[in-house]
Amino acid sequence: MVLNFEMEKLESELKRLKPKRVLVQLPEGIKQNAFEIKRKIEGMGIEAVFSGETCWGGCSISTQEAKDVGADLLVHFGHAQFIKSDFPILYIEVKDELDLKKILKKSLSFIKKYDTIGLSHSVQHKHDIDSVVKFYENAGKKIIISVKKGYAAYSGHVIGCEFGGLKSIADKVDAFVILGNNFHSMGACLAVEKPVILLDVYNDKVRSMEGVRDKIIRQRIVAIDKFKTASKVGVIIEAKPGQKFGSPSFVVDKLKKEGKEVILITMNELSPDKLMNFYDVDAFVELACPRIAIDDFARYSKPLITMKEALVAIGEKSMDDFLKEGVV
Ligand code: SF4
Structure with missing residues (x-):
């Protein structure tokens, strides 16, 4: 590379x-x-x-x-x-400059039963997109590039917390191909109910994300259920300007109305070590990067949930709507 x-x-x-x-x-x-x-x-x-x-x-x-x-x-x-x-x-x-010919050829067996493919890429691969589209079109596939939405800077651009562009084309495609890494493809399979195939260009592997969505959703349901029984809750806000996923005062008010005692905690970066010292807090809501709670589930000993999940826990949003909208 x-x-x-x-x-x-x-x-x-x-x-x-x-x-x-x-x-x-x-x-x-x-x-x-x-x-x-x-x-x-x-x-x-x-x-x-x-x-x-x-x-x-x-x-x-x-x-x-x-x-x-x-x-x-x-x-x-x-x-x-x-x-x-x-x-x-x-x-x-x-830009990651890589020869993608081998991995693209390998991916054909993973997408053979799909006619229309939604395509997204991490920003390091923007320059590859025209050749990737051409390759798949030559192989008889119809390609739809995900739309520029929310935090995405370009059409086709996928970020770990922004899948609006994929959701908006999900009805038109049979499957998604993500050019990037596991972080993006895992988020994609949590956001859209379509098969997701990862072109893992860093490990030269093609991977179907089948089964990942169900496993993570089960973990999220466990975290939400445990959170419901918490009486003392920490609401974490991160200092990073781009990591403001939800209004602290809104969440605090809602949790208080549910009878929970709430403490607001600010951090530059969330980590299990930092949370561990808050011994008497039963569970946490993090308004920072939503992928921390999801991807690092196993690293936190106490329930740690996102803003969206907090709304489910306090009954503001149904579990069905949460799953339909996409976990990320
Ligand atoms: S909030 Fe998380 S997923 Fe979104 S850009 Fe930042 S680190 Fe990536």
Whole structure:
């Protein structure tokens, strides 16, 4: 795999924006390239400070950190724009340059019984989409690219918390193909009731997500049921500007009306270690990335549910509607 950091775009945008000092944010897998990026930026006479905080998605924009270190621009690598910000941000989308011929051929046996395929990709594969469509069309398939909705920056773009674009074409397709990784395909199978096939380009494997949806839904029902019996509840809000999934005051009021004692907790990043110290809290609602509660189910010893799930737990939403709308 060759990572293309769009250095030309970085250079031309820095020339245009003329910052004096930038804070650079790199996703975890790219932090190893910090020196290469530093040399490029500092070679232009611009001071670079690198954020050591985790950067899982376009939601993790460290604007406060940028202000704290006196930067006049935030350079965010690896993700597309997620939310608007009043602090200047330059997004540099990293391209994963891979030869997809082998994996595409392999995928044909997984989609042979489907005529119309919904196609979505993570942002690192936007540049591959035309050739992927052509390949499948040559193989006799009709391809519909997922629509740009919500947090998605482009049509076809899939993010772990945004599947509106897939939901809006679900009625028209027989199955979905996701070009990316397990994180995106798992979210997709929780969001749409159609077969989902993952082209796992990093492991050179094609995988059907069959069975994953049922397993996770069972886990979510267990978490919701346990949450219902909790009397002391922690409502967690994350400091990251893009991770605001629900209104804290709305949830707190609803939980109080249900007779629960509620404590509001703020965190920069949620982790089992941090929650463990709140010994006398029985269960948590997290208004941060919804995938934390879902994907890290086994890591938390106490029930941890999302905003949507809290609404089910307190009877504001029926389980049927929740499942119909999609868990993510
Ligand atoms: S909120 Fe979660 S799923 Fe959404 S972009 Fe951020 S890390 Fe990814």
